[in-house]
Amino acid sequence: MMHSDKPLTIYGEQFDSRLLIGSALYPSPEIMQQSLVASQAQIVTVSLRRQNSVSAGDDFWQLIKDTGLRVLPNTAGCHSVKEVVTLAQMCREVFATDWIKLELIGDEYNLQPDPIALLEATEILIKQGFKVLPYCTDDLVVCQRLADLGCEVLMPWGAPIGTGKGLLNPYNLKTIRERLPDHTLIVDAGLGLPSHAVQALELGYDAVLLNSAIAGAGCPVTMASAFNHAVVAGRAAYVAQAMPEKEVAAPSTPTMGMPFWHQN
Amino acid sequence: MSQTNKPRVAIVGFGLTGRVAALMLAEQYQLSVFERDLVAAPASVGTLAAAMLAPMAESVICEQDLAEQGLHAMALWPELLAKLDAPVFFQQQGTVIVAHQQDRGDLLSFQRRLKPLAGHQAQNLDGHGIGALEPELAGRFHQGLYLPCEGQLDNLAFYAASLRTLQNRGVRFHEGAEAHIAQGRVNGEAFDWIIDCRGLDAKKDSPGLRGVRGEVARIYAPEVSLQRPVRLMHPRYPLYIAPKPNHEFVIGATEIESQDRGDITVRSTLELLSAAYTVHSGFAEGRVMSLRAGLRPAYKDNRPHISVTDNVIRINGLYRHGFLLAPAVVQHALQQGVL
Numbered sequence: 001m002m003h004s005d006k007p008l009t010i011y012g013e014q015f016d017s018r019l020l021i022g023s024a025l026y027p028s029p030e031i032m033q034q035s036l037v038a039s040q041a042q043i044v045t046v047s048l049r050r051q052n053s054v055s056a057g058d059d060f061w062q063l064i065k066d067t068g069l070r071v072l073p074n075t076a077g078c079h080s081v082k083e084v085v086t087l088a089q090m091c092r093e094v095f096a097t098d099w100i101k102l103e104l105i106g107d108e109y110n111l112q113p114d115p116i117a118l119l120e121a122t123e124i125l126i127k128q129g130f131k132v133l134p135y136c137t138d139d140l141v142v143c144q145r146l147a148d149l150g151c152e153v154l155m156p157w158g159a160p161i162g163t164g165k166g167l168l169n170p171y172n173l174k175t176i177r178e179r180l181p182d183h184t185l186i187v188d189a190g191l192g193l194p195s196h197a198v199q200a201l202e203l204g205y206d207a208v209l210l211n212s213a214i215a216g217a218g219c220p221v222t223m224a225s226a227f228n229h230a231v232v233a234g235r236a237a238y239v240a241q242a243m244p245e246k247e248v249a250a251p252s253t254p255t256m257g258m259p260f261w262h263q264n
Numbered sequence: 265m266s267q268t269n270k271p272r273v274a275i276v277g278f279g280l281t282g283r284v285a286a287l288m289l290a291e292q293y294q295l296s297v298f299e300r301d302l303v304a305a306p307a308s309v310g311t312l313a314a315a316m317l318a319p320m321a322e323s324v325i326c327e328q329d330l331a332e333q334g335l336h337a338m339a340l341w342p343e344l345l346a347k348l349d350a351p352v353f354f355q356q357q358g359t360v361i362v363a364h365q366q367d368r369g370d371l372l373s374f375q376r377r378l379k380p381l382a383g384h385q386a387q388n389l390d391g392h393g394i395g396a397l398e399p400e401l402a403g404r405f406h407q408g409l410y411l412p413c414e415g416q417l418d419n420l421a422f423y424a425a426s427l428r429t430l431q432n433r434g435v436r437f438h439e440g441a442e443a444h445i446a447q448g449r450v451n452g453e454a455f456d457w458i459i460d461c462r463g464l465d466a467k468k469d470s471p472g473l474r475g476v477r478g479e480v481a482r483i484y485a486p487e488v489s490l491q492r493p494v495r496l497m498h499p500r501y502p503l504y505i506a507p508k509p510n511h512e513f514v515i516g517a518t519e520i521e522s523q524d525r526g527d528i529t530v531r532s533t534l535e536l537l538s539a540a541y542t543v544h545s546g547f548a549e550g551r552v553m554s555l556r557a558g559l560r561p562a563y564k565d566n567r568p569h570i571s572v573t574d575n576v577i578r579i580n581g582l583y584r585h586g587f588l589l590a591p592a593v594v595q596h597a598l599q600q601g602v603l
Contacts, residue, residue: 027326027566028565029564030566059474059521060521063564162499216373218377
C-alpha cells in the first residue's frame with residue numbers, strides 16, 4: 001500500500017522538491033549552477049546585500065536567473081528592524097517577488113537570530129504585504145508568535161549557520177512540529193550531512209534550506225545530489241510512518257524451524 | 265636585430281598580465297603598449313593586490329592544475345624580476361595560517377581541502393611553532409599551519425619597476441585612450457601579433473567575463489613586524505595580512521559578486537581592520553595608507569582563459585590569482601604563437 005503525499009506548499013504555491021538551496025560560497029559560479037541542477041531544488045536563496053545592488057551585480061544575477069529557479073531573496077547580514085525592512089523593500093522591487101527570507105541577526109559571532117526584533121520586523125513586513133519566511137531559533141513560543149502574526153512558513157534553525165552540526169535539539173523541533181501541524185516548517189541552517197536532512201524530514205518538517213553543506217563540500221555537485229536523495233528518503237520515511245521503537249529485541253524471521261533448545 | 269627589423273607586437277592593456285607579457289617579449293620584439301589610463305597612474309586591480317604567491321593555500325578553492333601552475337609561476341617570477349632595472353621585493357618564506365579558537369572548525373576544513381602538491385607539505389603548528397616562525401604572534405594563537413612553499417612580492421614596486429624598465433627598452437606607449445582591436449589591428453594600426461590583456465575592459469569581446477569585487481586596506485604599522493604573509497581563518501573570506509617592506513601591510517580581501525566599482529564599504533573596512541587587530545594589536549596605532557576596491561576579471565569557472573584568433577592572443581580571467589598565475593598563464597599563452 002502506498003500512502004499519497006502532498007507537495008511542499010509555500011504561501012499557496014506548490015513545489016515537488018523539498019530542498020531549498022543557497023547561492024553563496026561555491027568555488028565558482030559554474031559549480032554553483034551545476035550544484036543547483038544536481039540538487040533538483042526549485043527554490044534558490046539570494047542575498048541582495050552582498051551584491052551591493054543587482055544592477056551593479058547583474059552578471060552574477062544573470063547566472064542565477066539562467067537556472068530558472070524560483071528566487072527567495074534573503075536579508076542576510078542585517079542587524080536591525082530598519083535595515084531588514086529597507087532591504088526587504090529593495091528585494092521586492094529588484095527580484096519582483098513578495099517572498100522574503102527574513103534574517104535578522106542578534107549575535108554577530110554565531111549569527112543567532114534576534115527573536116524580539118524578528119517579531120517586530122515580521123509584523124511590519126506582513127502589513128506591507130510581504131510573504132515572510134522567518135529564520136528563527138528553535139523556540140516554540142517564538143514560532144507561535146510568528147505564526148500568530150500571519151507567517152504561513154517558519155524556518156527554525158537546526159544549528160548556527162555554517163556549523164554543519166545537524167539538529168542540535170530534535171526535541172524542540174519535534175515540539176514545534178506537533179504544536180503547529182498546519183504550518184509549513186523548514187529547517188534552515190546548521191546542517192552538514194544528508195543524514196541531518198533525512199532526520200529533519202523524518203520529524204515531519206516539510207523541507208530543509210541549506211548552503212554551506214553543499215558549497216563547502218569537497219565536491220559540491222555530488223553533495224547536492226546526495227541532499228536531493230536525502231530529502232526524498234526522509235519525506236518518504238515520514239509519510240510511511242516508522243515502526244514504533246521497542247525496548248527489547250523481537251525476531252524478524254519466524255523461529256518455527258529452529259529446535260526449541262536453541263530458542264532461549 | 266635592430267629595433268625596426270623586429271616583429272611588431274601590440275600589448276593592449278597594461279595591467280599585470282600586460283606587464284608580464286611585455287617583459288617576456290621586450291628583447292625579441294618591437295613593442296607598442298596601449299593603455300586606457302595613464303601608465304604612471306595605473307588603475308589596474310593588480311595595484312590593489314597583496315601579490316601573494318600562495319599555490320597551496322589557494323588550492324583549497326581552485327583546481328589541482330591551477331595550483332600546479334602557481335608553483336611553476338613561483339619559479340618564473342625570479343627570472344622576470346631579474347629583467348627589471350630596479351629591485352623588487354620578492355620572498356619565498358612560506359605562509360603561516362592561524363585561527364582563533366572559535367574558528368578551529370574552519371582551520372580543520374581548510375587543512376582537509378588543501379590539495380597535494382608534489383614535494384610540498386603543510387606543517388601543523390602549535391602555539392610554540394607559531395611563535396618560532398613569527399615571534400610577535402607568540403601567545404596570541406595556539407593552532408595553525410605552515411605552508412613553506414609559498415611566497416609574495418611587492419606589487420607596487422613591480423608596477424613601478426616594470427614601467428621604468430619597459431620605457432628604458434624603448435617600448436612605445438599609447439596612453440589615456442581606449443584602444444580598439446578590430447580586423448587584426450589596434451586602432452587601425454597593423455601588428456604581427458596583438459596581445460589582449462585588457463581584463464574587464466575586454467568584456468564586450470569576451471562573453472561571460474564578469475567582475476568580482478575585492479576590497480583591500482594598505483596600512484603602515486611600525487609596531488608590527490611579520491616575516492611572511494599570515495592568513496587568518498574567517499568564515500566568509502580568505503583573509504590575509506601580507507607584510508611589504510618598511511612595515512607596510514596589505515590586508516585583504518573581501519570577495520563580493522558585484523560589478524560595483526564604488527569605494528570600500530564601512531562594513532568591509534571594519535571586518536578587514538578588526539581581523540588585522542585580532543592578529544596583532546600593534547595595528548591599532550598603524551596608519552591607513554589606502555582603502556581601495558576593485559574588480560577582478562573572472563569567467564564562470566573562475567579559471568584563466570586563453571584564446572588565439574588569427575594574430576590576436578587574448579589572456580583574461582585571472583580572477584583572484586593574478587600574481588599567483590600570471591607568469592605561467594602568459595608564458596603558456598605566448599607559446600601558442602609569439603614565443
